[in-house]
Amino acid sequence: MKITKSVLVAIIAFVAALVMASPASAVAAKFHSVSASVSNSGALVVAFDERGLGEGNIDYTLTADSTAVYACINGGGNHPQAANKETVNGEVSAAGSFESKNGRVQASLSAGPISAGAFTCPGGQRLVLASVSYTNIVLTDTTNGTSVSVSGVARTFLDV
Template structure:
């Protein structure tokens, strides 16, 4: 075999390796970066920040944050106090929010989503002279999921605001 044929065969093999490795490196293993994905209480809401890697550059991803909510709503009188016979209710439900994000040239996607409890007026009807008020919130079981790539991560912790009156 001549040197020219050997060099041509090596060049062809190198080209195949580079072509085959390109897609694998660009978007082969979508995953959330644990150290760059977190949740924190912001008043009554929950802000979920995330970073996902291993995506194809420019890919469009639908990311969803979900958390379990336990919230207490109470009727508060004009003086800012509970009446002697307080009316209250508790909501226990999963809340989610999603958004569409685009991965950068490096295959990384960085974003945030905010979860909010239902508005007090939508949850509890109060008698005249009293206002439906959200008095306590606890968020738990926080999960971030890329509905497009299938990557997901569960975040540890419970996040609370307020206290039932």
């Protein structure tokens, strides 16, 4: 069987195109940076930069375990030394979808704080968030199946 020169050139060009195109089309989603903080309202805020993405919307979920301490403050701004404080535990979560620009998403998600539930203060006092902590923080790119664990964070607003 005799292969013509033009067929051979076409085959070589096709193989070369495949070899050169493979690295460019590979998508390797990876979190470049992730940081967690607690906002002035007590919410967990996770800021992130993910790279190696395809184009389009990328979906994320954020989960964390939370412990919050709520207290009652009197009209003078003091916490009476009575047992009128409550510690609550639970999971907080958030989800969001962000558009990838040039294969990159820079965004943040917020979750929490966990609710005080049925805890209330007596008359003349107001309910405040005294402190909050977040542990087991996980940010997941559900579109690409990539996740990252983030160090826990805490903030105290009032010593009780």
